[in-house]
Amino acid sequence: MGLDMYAFITREDVPAVDFPDPADTAKLFYWRKHPNLHGWMERLYRAKGGKDEQFNLAPVRLDTADLDALEKVVRANALIETTGFFFGTSRPEERKLDIEFIHRARDAIASGKSVFYTSWW
Secondary structure: OOEEEEEEEEEEOOOOOOOOOOOOOEEEEEEEEEEEHHHHHHHHHHHHOOOOOOOOOEEEEEEEHHHHHHHHHHHHHOOOOOOOOOOOOOOOOOHHHHHHHHHHHHHHHHOOOOEEEEEEE
């Protein structure tokens, strides 16, 4: 049990939040128990109009502006501490993985794909 976090790509033009799983998804990235990043994604989800109270299995699309904002926060080591049942604790070495994800996501968007985040806990 715990926080499993995923980024997927799809060729479909998905809405900003709360959409059904597209038929052609491919996994772009995976994190295990990185609650501070999950908290950032939840704030983004809410800012885009997401309504799922628990933010569990609730997708949020990321665009280039979102990735720019995330990169700024990650590089400044400024992800806000987030806690939750079975969420674990974010670790400093995840910063490098977060930057790798941002680069992969930018490449996917540049090639015409949509990128979205979802989690299961």
